[in-house]
Amino acid sequence: MTQPDATPEASGEAAHFRALESLYAAAPINQLFHSRLEIPAPGVARIHFEIDDRHYHAAGAAHGTSYFKMLDDAAFYAANSLVTDRFLLTTAFNLLLTKPLKAGPVIAEGRWVSGQRRVFVAEARLIDVTGEEAARGTGTFMRSRIPLAGLPGYRSASPEA
Incomplete structure (x- = not known):
């Protein structure tokens, strides 16, 4: 699989990545995680x-909402890292x-799979503290009409910085 050709220059690319990281941190839902x-x-x-146990269902393990949220977010940001002007929307997952999943650290790893214009496909997996995969998912994401630059939290550093 090859990356799309239309990526910003290295310094602009890094600024876009940091701005997306800032956008993620600013999202109200992430106050819960x-x-x-x-x-x-x-x-x-x-x-x-x-x-942690705040994420557990009645049987003492993480509820599926935690799986979905982190898989969707990892796949979404992998795809949106390739789009510098618009916010993507999840259309299917x-x-x-x-x-x-029990209490402890987890990593959601997202990777772009295909799509370069309007629709993007990305996949993600959850890796638990033992290094084992606990879940995987594939999402379809579509360009919205929402400009990234207008979103609270999307703070792009200048390319010279």
């Missing part, structure tokens, strides 16, 4: 987060939950 987004490269996103 101890998590941090990192975008190390085009089409790649990682969310480091903690599961498929999950496969393979292992219960």
Whole structure:
């Protein structure tokens, strides 16, 4: 799989990645999760987060909402790292939950799969503290009419910085 050709210059690219990380941190939903987004490269996103008993269902493991939220976010930001002007929207997401998550650190790893214009496909997986995969998902994301630059939290550093 090859990355799209239409990526910003390296310094502008890094500024876009940091602005997306800032946007993630500013989203009100993320006040409910101890998590941090990192975008190390085009089409790649990682969310480091903690599961604790506040995320548990009645049987003492993480509820599926935690799986979905982190898989969707990791795939979304992997795709949106390739789009510098518009906010993407999730249009579909498929999950496969393979292992219960207990309290501890988890990493959601997202990767762009295909799409370069209007629709993007990205996948993500959850890796637990033992290094095992606990879930995976694939999402479809579409360009919206919402400019990234107009969103609270999307703070792009100048390319010279």
